[in-house]
Amino acid sequence: MTSRNSTPVVISPGKGLGFITLGASLHNVLTRVKSSPQSYPAIDLSxxxxxPLRTPVLLQLPSNGLRLRFDGPDQRLRLIEVLDFSRVSLVYKNQDVLKGGKADELGTSPQxxxxxxxxxxxxxxxxxxxxxxxxxxxxxxxxxxxxxxxxFSFPLQHSAWSDQCDFxxxxxxxxxxxxxxxxxFQGSSWPEVRAKLFTQQPLHPRSSAILGKSRDSVADEVEEFHILGAGKLExxxxxxxxxxxxxxxxxxxDLIAEFGPPDAIYRKHDRRISIHRVAGAGGGDAVHLSPSPSRGMDIPDTDHSSSNSVTDDSDDEISPSSIGDPTSLPAECFFNYFxxxxxxxxxxxxxxxxxxxxSEISDASPPPSSSQLTATKIILHGNVPGSYPFNRHRRTRWxxxxxxxxxGLxxxxxxxxxxxxxxxxxxxxxxxxxEERAMQRPMVLNRGWGDSPESSVEFLGDWEETTAKGPRSGTDDHDGGLGNTELFGFPGLLFEVMKNGAVSCLTIY
Incomplete structure (x- = not known):
């Protein structure tokens, strides 16, 4: 989609443009675009x-004359706009939309x-x-x-317009x-769709890879997680x-049967956060994020190993083929479903x-001693624009x-x-x-140091130094590019929160 000489792109009204499908996730489209830098040399995200979670997200491809609008909460594509017909060859039912148009030497685009x-x-x-x-x-x-x-939008002389004219x-x-x-767009006409463009239910899936495939051949896509408490998620x-x-x-x-094989598996070694589970300096009490140690909550691992590549010896990549033999899995690892x-x-x-x-749900009983591996934590990624791990996972709603x-929250x-x-x-x-004040002090999590942002977890200052003072700034400031977020804990829940108050990640355990 880079020039008039490129392969023609098919217009599918109400469905999409080439591989770009209405309803596709921001993660899916952006990943496809970034994988072809020669075809898409310029990418602008607004x-x-x-x-960032309640206002639309705009993905512009200026070299291709395209602008894509995604809703904020679900990050699904709602509108595809062609703004420069000279930069993309379009066809509809084997008919060229524009014949022979090219930008001139000054870069002026043809009509x-x-x-x-x-x-x-x-x-x-x-x-x-x-x-x-x-x-x-x-x-x-x-x-x-x-x-x-x-x-289509046509410029029309205002002096010539009349309601009585034959259009x-x-x-x-x-x-x-x-x-x-x-x-x-999805709908019968632009005036009918305009008011509900970002709120109506998309017809097509988030991933173009599952279009036209049977339900038996691919895992069904996840719409939302309902967190019920006591380690139960619907x-x-x-x-x-x-x-x-x-x-x-x-x-x-069970996970593989329902969600398919994971995109990656990582063994977990790193325990740098475990220092906060033991008594503090000077014989002080152990630091907990729970309201009461008797509730059985401790600080969980926040290193989710969700990087696409491994550059730190704290994480070892494991071949997803090893999941066929449960005994080959290490005692602790992450299944990454990007x-x-x-x-x-x-x-x-x-x-x-x-x-x-x-709630009407009772506390879970202590598990019996078992050598059977289970899922003990679920990490839900917000894919918040401006966050350090943006576009590593597609957005999950909960x-x-x-x-x-x-x-619900x-x-x-x-x-x-x-x-x-x-x-x-x-x-x-x-x-x-x-005790209530002590338990609600945040920790500052830095994902900006080191080659592997997910395995290079650093905590800046101690609990007192990282206490939130007043409302958040409401800006996209990342403390000089460090990508800092704050961790807040409640029993069974750990929130990773950005400076603007958006939840970047939620861990349930």
Whole structure:
């Protein structure tokens, strides 16, 4: 998609443009684009640094004349726009959208297809579109001509516009210029879709790799995780029934049967965080992130080994083929599901975190002694734009159900809101206000040092030095490029939080 001389790209109204499919995840599209730097030499990503999870994300490919709009919460492609017809060869049902257009020596782009070409040769008759008057003193407004799943924008002289005019005659006259852009969307027309563009349910999957394949040949895609407490998670999937994961019981073979083989497996050696499990200097009490040591929570490993390559001896890559023989797996390793948006920590069974106090779920019983490996932690990745591990996993959405009556805390909730509700839920577990304050001090996690960001975990300062002071700045500041985030813990849950309050990662154990 780099020039008019490249292989033509097929327009599929309501579906996509070439391999770029409506409903595809930002991770899927960006990974494909980045894998072909010769075809896509320039990539621009735009997002809100203060609210990256609730505002649209824009992926622009200026060398290809394309702009892609993704919704913020789910990061799925909602709108494909062609802004420069000279930089991509487009065809529809074997007809060229624009014949022979090339940018001149000064880089000035030619105009797009004429109304006559669109109307007579490409898409045929259409209902009247809508006219958008000029927003400034420009002599031209914009006439948007819609077909099911595709629309064209034509500059139209404002002085020539009238509600009483025949739009076909008007757009065929000299008052109208050739199209300046084309949009591909899901819906019957642009006016009908516009208001629900970022909220309607996408028809197509997040990964173009599973388009047209049977349910038996590929694993169903994950829609959302429901966190129920006591180590129980319900996985909502696109077409299959919901799946219940029980930490300490679900085996590696169960994960493979439901989600397919992991994209990578890593053995875990590093225990640099374990210093915070022992007594502090001077014989002080052990540092815990839980409201009470009796609740059975300790600081979990935060090194999720989700890097695509291994450059540190704390992580060893294991061939995914070894999962066919359970005895070949090490006692502790990570199953990395980059395209599902989560990791699973595999080890011998341990008692998971407690149930939420007001829920109807009981605390899990201590597991019996067993040599059977199980999933003991699930790590859900937010893929927040601006975060250090951005685009390593696709975004996973989640809901924490504190009791049966609430709507739950979601992956889009600001952490201050999450913290306020969790503090209230666990209020009775603290022995004093001093203990409550002590347990809620954050740790600063730096993923910016070292060659392998996930295996080079550094903690900056001690608990007192990293205490949050006042509201977060609301900026995309990364402390001089270190990629620092803060860790906050509640029983069974560990949140990795960015400076703008977005939850970058949630560990359930």
């Amino acid at each position: 997002y809100s640094p203060t609210d 797009g297809p004429s109304f006559r070409h669109v109307y007579n040769r490409l898409f045929g008759p259409s209902y009247p579109g809508e006219y958008v008057p000029p927003a400034d003193n420009s002599p031209y407004g914009t006439y948007v001509l819609s077909y099911p799943g595709v629309a 076909v005659a008007l757009l065929s006259s000299s008052a109208a210029l050739p199209a300046t852009s084309m949009s591909i 996985v909502v999937r696109r077409t299959s029934p919901p799946l219940l994961l029980n930490l300490g019981e679900t085996t590696p073979q 395209h599902h948006g989560f990791d699973a920590f595999i080890s011998y069974p341990v008692t998971p975190g407690p149930a939420f106090p007001n 809901v924490i159900h504190l009791d049966q009556s609430d709507d 979601t992956s889009e909730s600001p952490y201050d809101e999450i913290s306020e509700q969790l503090r209230e839920v666990w209020k009775g577990a603290y022995s004093s206000q001093a």
